[in-house]
Amino acid sequence: MEDGERGRQLLRLLEPCQAAAIRTARRLSRSDADGDELFHDAVFHAFRGLHALREESAFRAWFFSILLRLSRRRRGWWQDFLPLRESDEVATDSTPDTERAAWLRRALHKLAPLEREALVMAELEGFSIAEIAESQASSVTAVKTRISRAKKRLRERYASAARAYRRPAPERS
């Protein structure tokens, strides 16, 4: 298949789930800009591996599995080997929403990658447990455990921050 034809096929398949994919990428990243980069990276990888997609109906789960894998890799050895950028923090424009989002993003990044992915996809993007399990190549039970563990850890983090500062957690930043 020629590049042009492959590109058109990819964009056609991507169109229905592009917004959800970008939002998920942003929520898994330290900033919107990093999330957008992650998404475009996933599009490039999907383009290169499109020949491996057997059924178009499986595109959504297939694309999200690429996105999640790249997200893990970005956070994993790749960043351990390279110095972290100072600008990884969210650039806040000091609205209450961005401050709250920045706090939550930091808290999410303290979670294990699989737990973060499961929580973000379930709570923020409304994916079903079965869809998350397919994207993570895991069982439904494992995904449920991850979500519940992630919520528990987030609650603990919020509670300890609230105790430490004796004020609502988002005020900390």
Next chain:
Amino acid sequence: MFKPKLEQDGDAMHNSAQMELATDDQLSRDFEALRRVTGERLPSLLETERRLHERLRASSVSKRKLLVAGCVAAACSTALAAPLLVELSAPKVDAPTSPTAAPDRGVAAPAATQPSDADHPSSAKPTATQLARAKRDALRREIVRHVPPVNAAVAPTAAAPAPARAPLPTDLTNKMGPGREKLVAFLNDEFSPLLAECVEQAEARAPTQAGMFFIGIETLAYEELGAVVEVAAPTERNQLADPLFIECVRESAFTLIIPPPLTNGQEKFEVNGFFGARPTSGE
């Protein structure tokens, strides 16, 4: 005496429940905020298409740059130019470059899943990987003339692939120094993406496996010519034993040419990372 204790316990429970409610409330408000913030100004499909075209264009440029870099390295030494010309004018169809080598940066698909030029006997045109390997071997021969490697007897070349080696020792820690920083920077920029491709191919072959890989790298450098990777082999701690992965790493490493100026001699590094799902605590 008993009652106050109960009251204290009751207060504690009440506070704890209040705290939990407040935390849940806070959490759901923050989720809502993150939902709003990250849902704004999403790139359009047109923007995605434009970025994809840019990446593809950049890929083909970087593929060309790989070939040019080899020629520049060759041009820095007149002695090097002759063997290179010989290698280039007589390309081998059955060149020893493995089909499992990571694709050159930007090649459309992993080499292991796509037929290469070498698969078509009618096409005598060497692949970019084969050319890069040939240039690396020519450069290595020149470097060895000036700086013989300690283990010259087993040093791999295209003509004589290295025999199976015992795993490298595990003490290849990343000792930074003035002579090593440039090598580390180069490996980060040029080798890591190739390594990532090898990991991806290994993950695709066995999606359920997970753990850490540890690759020992030894470079051989001559200050005026540059450096090549002399050894790329798993260390004792390596958990990704897939032979195709090891071969992919080796073949990819043996296409690298590190430009001068450098410090003479051999250096050792260890590159490690996760493959498959990154392990989480308690899973």
